[in-house]
Amino acid sequence: MNPFTSEEIQDYRSLFPVTRHWAYLNHAAVGPFSLPVAQAIQNFTDLALNEGYTAGPLWQERTEQIREKTAQLIGALKEDLAFVKNTSHGLSLVAQGLSWEAGDEIIISEIEFPANVYPWMALQKKGVILKKIPCLQNELKLEALDSLVTDRTRLIALSSVQYGNGYRLPLSEVGKFCRQKDILFLVDAIQSLGAFPIDVELDQIDFLAADAHKWMLGPEGIGVFYVRKESLCLLNPVLLGWNSVKDALNFDHIDFSLKEDAQRFEEGSLNLLSIYALGAAVDLLLKVGVDVIGERILFLTDRLLDGLDDHGLLLTNSLKPEFRSGIVTFRIPDDSDGSRLKALEHHLFREKIYCAVRRGSLRISPHFYNSEEEINRTLLEIHNFLSKP
Numbered sequence: 607m608n609p610f611t612s613e614e615i616q617d618y619r620s621l622f623p624v625t626r627h628w629a630y631l632n633h634a635a636v637g638p639f640s641l642p643v644a645q646a647i648q649n650f651t652d653l654a655l656n657e658g659y660t661a662g663p664l665w666q667e668r669t670e671q672i673r674e675k676t677a678q679l680i681g682a683l684k685e686d687l688a689f690v691k692n693t694s695h696g697l698s699l700v701a702q703g704l705s706w707e708a709g710d711e712i713i714i715s716e717i718e719f720p721a722n723v724y725p726w727m728a729l730q731k732k733g734v735i736l737k738k739i740p741c742l743q744n745e746l747k748l749e750a751l752d753s754l755v756t757d758r759t760r761l762i763a764l765s766s767v768q769y770g771n772g773y774r775l776p777l778s779e780v781g782k783f784c785r786q787k788d789i790l791f792l793v794d795a796i797q798s799l800g801a802f803p804i805d806v807e808l809d810q811i812d813f814l815a816a817d818a819h820k821w822m823l824g825p826e827g828i829g830v831f832y833v834r835k836e837s838l839c840l841l842n843p844v845l846l847g848w849n850s851v852k853d854a855l856n857f858d859h860i861d862f863s864l865k866e867d868a869q870r871f872e873e874g875s876l877n878l879l880s881i882y883a884l885g886a887a888v889d890l891l892l893k894v895g896v897d898v899i900g901e902r903i904l905f906l907t908d909r910l911l912d913g914l915d916d917h918g919l920l921l922t923n924s925l926k927p928e929f930r931s932g933i934v935t936f937r938i939p940d941d942s943d944g945s946r947l948k949a950l951e952h953h954l955f956r957e958k959i960y961c962a963v964r965r966g967s968l969r970i971s972p973h974f975y976n977s978e979e980e981i982n983r984t985l986l987e988i989h990n991f992l993s994k995p
Contacts, residue, residue, distance in 0.1 A: 629980035634971035646886035672885035681805035685867040696815025696831035701725035703841040708733025767797035770965030772923040772933025781810030824887035828880035847873035902974040913985035935967035
């Protein structure tokens with residue numbers, strides 16, 4: 607069901623100048639800026655240009671406002687949220703911050719994005735065992751957890767949405783399983799934060815990391831890192847600096863007393879310019895409403911799936927409603943080497959339709975401001991390509 611009127615969509619599209627030039631359907635990679643984000647960046651640079659760091663108190667006040675609003679996106683308190691460089695930064699803080707012993711086990715999926723693989727592989731030199739949940743018929747087989755988990759399983763680290771096939775994890779189901787088994791639950795939320803609701807309390811998440819540049823429609827190089835209050839004591843800060851301690855601004859007095867919340871992981875000066883941009887992006891998401899954003903995205907992907915099926919393409923994302931996300935993927939039958947799929951990607955790009963090939967499928971990922979006309983045009987260009995001899 608479409609939650610917006612055509613007039614509302616036009617108003618939202620006016621905030622995204624990219625729509626004048628592109629059918630931008632690659633939010634699972636990097637999203638475009640909105641006018642409010644660009645304006646926030648301009649406001650910050652104007653202050654820095656004309657006022658220098660005399661604007662520092664204003665920047666700090668705005669940073670804390672943004673922290674609180676960003677925490678609202680995941681149902682958290684602002685004290686449990688730290689600003690980090692990116693998703694990988696947050697994941698690595700957990701990987702290197704927990705105390706590991708030889709024989710400890712970590713469970714991921716076999717189709718994770720590398721950011722949620724390499725930090726755990728690096729622990730294998732300590733004797734940590736890495737296990738993987740299998741993916742069959744485009745879905746994670748979560749029932750395999752019963753056989754994978756042992757009394758040495760310390761952590762389950764999974765993406766909220768898999769980047770390659772759009773499988774959306776039933777977060778509350780996995781969170782409940784972890785809490786019952788006394789296993790830590792880490793979520794890489796970059797492929798859903800801003801597109802679908804997340805509640806770290808209801809979903810019983812211990813750690814969460816996400817970057818701003820995909821579905822949040824913010825800049826690259828700024829991310830958020832959530833730590834459940836009860837799990838904070840388990841995580842040793844592996845990066846330390848002047849801003850890690852309670853009395854951080856008292857530079858002349860050395861007192862190694864760490865902050866008692868997630869901000870202990872903000873070891874130095876923050877990327878204030880990007881935080882300003884993130885704040886504008888979050889304000890827009892909260893104004894529109896993440897729940898209705900998710901409805902709109904699924905409305906658009908429904909149209910995509912129907913059209914792709916009519917063209918006889920091989921859909922490679924889960925079609926079950928509970929596992930659907932903003933990612934639609936497909937392959938071309940009898941295209942064993944993927945050359946036609948790559949040619950289709952190039953054809954769409956020439957027609958100003960932006961999507962990408964990932965894991966051997968063409969991935970299309972619309973956001974709430976995309977129009978039905980853009981979806982129809984995309985389907986038409988796919989038809990035109992496939993009709994060529």
